[in-house]
Amino acid sequence: MAVILHIDINAFYASAHAVVEPELAGKPLVVCSNHRGSVITTASYEARKFGINSAMPLSYAQTLCRDLVVVPIDFSLYQDLSSKFMNIIRSYSTLMQPASIDECYVDVTEKIKEYERPLDLAYEIQTRVYRELKLPISIGVAPNKFLAKMASDMEKPKGITVLRIREVQSKLWQLPIEDMHGIGSKTVPKLQKMGIKTIGDLAQANEDSLRNTLGVNTQNFINKANGIDSSPIETDTTAKSIGQSKTFTHPMVELDEIRNAILFEIKEIERRLLNRDMVGKTITFSIRLQNYKTAARSITLDEPTQSSDVIFEKVMGLYDEFDGLDGVTFISISLSNLVYKDEIIEQLNIFDDLTEPTVNDIISRLNQELKQDVFKTPRSLLEKNSK
Template sequence: MEAQLPQRKIIHVDMDAFYASVEQKDNPELQGKAIAVGGGETRGVVAAASYEARKFGVRSAISGYLAKKRCPELIFVKPRFDRYREISQIIRKVFFEYTDLVEPLSLDEAYLDVTHNKKDNPSATMIAEEIRQRIFEETGLTASAGISINKFIAKVASDYNKPNGQKTVNPDEVIAFLEELPIGKFHGVGKVTTQKMYQLGIFTGKDLKSKTEEYLVQHFGKSGGYYYHVVRGIHNSEVKPNRIAKSVGTEHTFFENLVSEVFIEEKLVRIADELERRLKKKKIAGKTITLKIKYSDFTVQTRSKTLPYYITDKNLMFEMVKELLYQERLKESVRLLGISLSNLNTDAAKGEKKSVVVQLQFDF
């Protein structure tokens, strides 16, 4: 007997190749061409790729060098995040015309709970169609959507008919949909886990469902419990309109590898300055500071330190990061540096006793 499934009406809206589509819309000369938003082929990393580029295997997070190798005609475009945020705000205004239960995941995707909506429309499928049409009218961009009884299934469904499509998984279709789903399509199952599941004879949702919770926990730890429940359509996470940030960070990839601590310190000063501006704008502070180092061989190292008080000041952040930098010698030349703050004072909203934010500047 299957578990009773909560009857929510959830829509996951995902813009189609958002950054790349914005660039193609704003520059007609780029329309229909293979473009990559991000750094150039020498040093950069692809942030987004147009569908024309994706046909050649160009994807986000791959190096510009590899992207150009896969698609010699690829055009690199410098990202314009202010423009992406501007359009994202227009899209979110459309969402709020239908419901206040909007949970943005990023600039280009969000969950909406339309169980009770401002249009009094009982059909979540029709609402999704309206929203996608409104987004197109307001921005000239297309969006895809998934509609179902919970966030997990809606997220999976939104990827089914991309680009510019949608898929609804009705309550009575949930179990069959999940049983037929290839294991690599399950949200939360990455490439490494997919390969591990293949080795265990798990290729589809039906295969996953045949395993006991104990078996899955034994092989996948805490994630095993998650897999056990979602394949049965059980995912009770609500749409949270005010998602609390768990960390705030800034990182830079450099045109030339850094081989000297002196040059690294210089870059870290600038990164700390940028991070301070972001923290003050968001009115956020944190206790745990993390230094991220990506080496020329693409290995990544992180070093962290937790303080007894909250900080936002760039000078204090730099001193902490410098201490982390010299904990051990660099093993290679450095291509990327990042600083982030976690253990944020936003936790105070969840009941943690507030602490004093340390600010060493008096220029406000």
């Protein structure tokens, strides 16, 4: 039977700042822009004890905790630590799939045979990541990706949880349906209205009765609720598109906060592009406003890119149409028409050094490049024939 680990860095952005500023460790801390209208990106576990969580307005969080520490977003720090984290995990198995900047799946079916006790490998990884990077992680151990993900969420921070198939009924079924990985927030109330209030309810439900709500994935969700998941570890980085999206519990109205939220998602797209060494040409931006208006806009670039600066500039141009119309509750950015960077054929221009080339200049340069006198002007041909 396969042994899959899901490894998740606990409160990653908050933990990352404690790495470079140890005096922040143990303090109620949030990551976001420190100005009016800011929405929290991440809250440390100490801050969560006060009822503070991500997507909460900073102004409200500060009423819950007077000693709340606010630190600004630092993309370069997160990318650096994420890269080091992934490299550590990859040293245990090449069958590793990054799931986001702070989590991954890894197949250790063969590696775990080297250890006297199976859990020793998980303890070693957890200890090593903390020793080398000072990052706390939780690990789920299971026979498939879905159960590993559910297991890692069961004990945080710094937990190691095993979830076996035979334990699905006792450990998984009792959890509320909103805790099931893959069930979106919009789907939860629909399921609850149908009497599906726990994962166990879903596991025992009739497929036909749920099809209108869960669509073509109905049987897949029922299988997962029963602990069955055949999805493989995806080590192939080939992708048709790379995208990021975010739903906000409290609508964003301040332009600075909307810009920061958009940039945050674009930086994650850039990180994923760099990891895959890919570039793309088509940018798609989707938005939902507080008045429930939704829209999507796209733009195709002349040249493929992986630059967050280029993508950000274009997305903000697309956002201009909606600026000031209403609060923003959802954003999505994606880059498609992807190719590997080393597959790009760059078209060379042999006339770059000519400011305003004439016809004679162009013909002369072409003949020079070909080392033959093959290109001629109509006038020169007529003159030659008239002689």
